[in-house]
Amino acid sequence: MHEIEVKxxxxxxIEKDIRVDALSNINLTVEKSDIYGIIGMSGAGKSTLIRCFxxxxxxxxxxxxxxxxxxxxxxxxxxxxxxxKIAMIxxxxxxxxxxxxxxxxxxxxxxxxxxxxEARAKAFELLATVGLEEKANxxxxxLSGGQxxxxxxxxxxxxxxxxxxxxEATSALDPQTTASILSLLKRINKETGITIVLITHQMSVVxxxxxxxxxxEAGELVESGNIEDVNLPEDKYFWIxxxxxxxxxxxxxxxxxxxxxxxx
Amino acid sequence: xxxxxTINMILEGILQTIYMTVTSTVLGYLLGLPMGxxxxxxxxxxxxxxxxxxxxxxxxxxxxxxxxxxILLILLIPFTRQIVGQSYGSTATIVPLIICxxxxxxxxxxxxxxxxxxxxxxxxxxxxxxxxxxxxxxLLVEARTSLVTNATIALGSxxxxxxxxxxxxxxxxxxxxxxxxxxRYQTDIMLVTVVLLIVLFQIFQxxxxxxxxxxxxxxxx
Ligand SMILES: Nc1ncnc2c1ncn2[C@@H]1O[C@H](COP(=O)(O)OP(=O)(O)O)[C@@H](O)[C@H]1O
Ligand SMILES: [Mg+2]
Numbered sequence: 001m002h003e004i005e006v007k008x009x010x011x012x013x014i015e016k017d018i019r020v021d022a023l024s025n026i027n028l029t030v031e032k033s034d035i036y037g038i039i040g041m042s043g044a045g046k047s048t049l050i051r052c053f054x055x056x057x058x059x060x061x062x063x064x065x066x067x068x069x070x071x072x073x074x075x076x077x078x079x080x081x082x083x084x085k086i087a088m089i090x091x092x093x094x095x096x097x098x099x100x101x102x103x104x105x106x107x108x109x110x111x112x113x114x115x116x117x118e119a120r121a122k123a124f125e126l127l128a129t130v131g132l133e134e135k136a137n138x139x140x141x142x143l144s145g146g147q148x149x150x151x152x153x154x155x156x157x158x159x160x161x162x163x164x165x166x167x168e169a170t171s172a173l174d175p176q177t178t179a180s181i182l183s184l185l186k187r188i189n190k191e192t193g194i195t196i197v198l199i200t201h202q203m204s205v206v207x208x209x210x211x212x213x214x215x216x217e218a219g220e221l222v223e224s225g226n227i228e229d230v231n232l233p234e235d236k237y238f239w240i241x242x243x244x245x246x247x248x249x250x251x252x253x254x255x256x257x258x259x260x261x262x263x264x
Numbered sequence: 265x266x267x268x269x270t271i272n273m274i275l276e277g278i279l280q281t282i283y284m285t286v287t288s289t290v291l292g293y294l295l296g297l298p299m300g301x302x303x304x305x306x307x308x309x310x311x312x313x314x315x316x317x318x319x320x321x322x323x324x325x326x327x328x329x330x331x332x333x334x335i336l337l338i339l340l341i342p343f344t345r346q347i348v349g350q351s352y353g354s355t356a357t358i359v360p361l362i363i364c365x366x367x368x369x370x371x372x373x374x375x376x377x378x379x380x381x382x383x384x385x386x387x388x389x390x391x392x393x394x395x396x397x398x399x400x401x402x403l404l405v406e407a408r409t410s411l412v413t414n415a416t417i418a419l420g421s422x423x424x425x426x427x428x429x430x431x432x433x434x435x436x437x438x439x440x441x442x443x444x445x446x447x448r449y450q451t452d453i454m455l456v457t458v459v460l461l462i463v464l465f466q467i468f469q470x471x472x473x474x475x476x477x478x479x480x481x482x483x484x485x
Contacts, residue, residue: 054390056386056389056390076394080392080393080394081392082392083389083390083391083392084391084392086390087390087391088387088390088391090383090386090387092383094381094383094384094386094387095384095387096384096402096405096406097381097384097406097481097482098405098406098408098409098479098480098481098482099405099481100481107388107391107401108391108392110401111388111391111392111393111397111401112392139481139482140481141481141482141483152387159391159392165390
């Protein structure tokens with residue numbers, strides 16, 4: 001059985017009577033313990049696609065099958081139960097600003113009704129995993145971006161998910177921090193066998209940790225497969241980012257090397 | 265003229281004003297908070313969009329807010345008499361004060377809740393949180409500083425309205441100011457009550473803002 005199977009998935013948005021086809025006829029499969037990268041330029045439909053993986057976005061047509069369960073067939077409660085096994089991290093971390101680090105990590109467990117003492121023990125374990133035990137009582141506003149993303153990762157792992165979805169999880173971070181977050185993800189993947197799907201506009205991220213990759217272009221999957229087999233359009237996607245389009249090219253080449261070296 | 269009767273009357277006025285203002289704001293919140301939550305979640309980008317419910321609440325809140333307080337107070341006299349048994353005095357003034365403040369509070373609650381980062385709501389959804397959990401564990405928690413700030417503003421406005429009710433025998437400091445200052449030309453008593461109203465306002469304002477500041481963890485400290 002595939003861990004994630006996406007079949008003929010399409011998604012359109014209607015806005016002011018105009019239809020936007022964000023995704024057209026996407027097919028892909030992710031296996032257990034894959035680190036699956038989905039790369040594409042801004043507006044290609046990456047966020048929409050990854051949000052279909054936990055049905056934060058309902059596809060217009062097609063199926064998303066997680067571990068044999070088709071999400072479209074589930075009722076509201078079943079879907080919520082399924083989501084506890086599909087964790088997600090975000091570009092802007094999305095931590096609760098009014099809760100301290102430990103309470104943020106506990107949050108998904110309290111939602112599931114886990115006893116507070118049990119949840120705290122688990123949360124401290126996870127903070128150790130991400131290397132932030134000493135920040136347990138700090139508030140997100142007192143942490144750097146990289147630290148906040150570590151907290152978000154600890155929070156994501158709290159409910160022992162099978163799958164971790166990463167929506168541009170390193171895009172707000174500098175290259176060094178990016179490298180350390182990526183190596184953390186890789187380590188967690190090795191140690192726990194968790195399946196990771198990450199979307200990014202940075203080729204360096206894909207090259208650093210993914211074993212499989214899909215290329216999304218204007219809502220269509222133009223390539224997918226093992227990282228060695230896919231013909232990656234290097235120039236086109238390399239370190240492109242919304243506002244600093246192809247700027248500082250040389251630095252970026254160096255950064256990419258650094259990231260790759262660091263992650264190993 | 266500053267005999268003990270006058271002083272007692274002023275002291276009583278202070279107590280009545282505090283009683284009216286605090287009770288009305290608290291009860292106004294009891295109505296306004298759920299109304300604001302419903303406005304937030306039933307709006308088109310809310311957790312559970314419901315155009316009909318939104319329109320109804322929106323209309324109620326706009327209609328009540330568009331009626332000047334003194335006119336509302338007079339309109340409500342039969343209703344107030346039904347509930348309290350009389351239509352003058354501080355307890356009777358609480359009825360129109362609640363009805364006037366609840367829709368304002370609802371609007372402020374709505375504004376506070378809509379300021380909560382959609383990303384945080386999305387993260388909670390992705391964890392499997394249901395709408396009720398999102399309201400109680402995300403929206404109301406993340407917005408609490410802004411909710412307390414707005415409650416403080418509401419308290420100040422209700423204080424002002426309670427004084428206005430004094431013109432029609434509403435009790436409290438406003439009542440004293442009107443009776444002595446306006447009808448009997450005892451300007452000194454009126455001035456004292458005005459100063460007391462200003463002092464009360466400052467106390468409410470400063471303590472509210474202090475609480476809000478203490479609750480806020482979004483600023484680096
Ligand atoms: N909620 C929405 N309503 C309307 N259009 C949307 C919505 N979400 C995304 N889109 C459109 O879908 C396309 C893909 O967006 P997105 O998935 O965010 O791209 P990416 O994450 O690759 O930058 C864009 O054209 C975007 O404007
Ligand atoms: Mg995106």
